Amino acid sequence: MNQIEEERVHLASMMWESHKPLVLYALVRLGIPDLLGDGPASAEQLAERSGTHAASLNRLLRAAITTGTVRVDGVRFGLTTRGELLRADVPGSMRNPLLWYGSGEKMLSWGKLDESVRTGQDAFRHVFGCGLFEHLSEHPDKEEIFNETMAANSGSIAHVLSGIPEIAGSARLADVGGGSGGILAGVLAAHPHMQGVLFDTESGLSGAEATVAAAGVRERCDIVPGDFFESVPGGCDAYLLKHVIHNWSDDDAVTILRHCRETMPQDAALYLVETVVPDDPAEFDAVTMIRDLNMLVLVTGRERTRTDFEQLLTAAGLELTGVSPLARPAHRSSLISASAA
């Protein structure tokens, strides 16, 4: 094969491989992993239990074998260890992230990536006629999947953040845009001396009561609905914004940070948890660079370099004091520390 032919094969296989998560999306939508949780079964048995077309389900399961989630022994299909993660009620379940991945919200927006690149605006708005968060607040079923996707690894992130002395040493921690509260609840559970304030929109907080109560920290955690474009709760000595700033344009990001700065006591600290884009293109990794486009397409947001964060913080009256990569499993994210300038 000459080089041109090899490159054509490479590009074609890249295109076909990119359909693999859609195979998993269909499996999850049909509830097949949960049915297989009871033990291996044939396509006919699974079709009967899931109300699907047996021959087509057999083809879906064959394709799923190539994703490493399904195995076959004779005519009976079963889940591999990876496939167990597609079930609903297992620790670390990837069911909701896959449902969000394959949703019309994501797929139709990504289909208009070129529109985003033409205009610099979220393709989501072009397709759905409003911003993502407004859309989610009007579609509780979608918002639940989105919130649970965001919360999917909050337990392990909480564990990583709980081990950071500056965070563990704070008396009252605000989680701004903290969603259903899994991270704050985890940090408070690890540090009985700490109080917390969970701040998000009314609909973003759906599920927060249950999460915070289940962690046994409800008495130490205020749950405050609001809009960070209007104000942010005061009276905390530490402010955490995890994967919030990357949802917004520079102007909006500065407004959010300025509202934090205005309410923060002079000696309080502010922490961002975000992916930091390397300056050197040789260090670009696919996940970070695709996530950057995901932010453009869905919310007119962006992933940023250290210098970008420094500029945003300065514009909001804050000063960047440190950037340190977080330990696994949050290893693509860094803790960006700031204080009042």
Ligand SMILES: C[S@@+](CC[C@H](N)C(=O)[O-])C[C@H]1O[C@@H](n2cnc3c(N)ncnc32)[C@H](O)[C@@H]1O
């Ligand atoms: C990408 S999610 C991150 C959630 C959480 N920090 C995490 O990392 O799991 C962004 C959060 O910002 C919240 N949000 C969006 N617009 C907001 C607003 N105007 N005021 C307060 N929160 C908002 C969303 O509801 C959502 O929970």
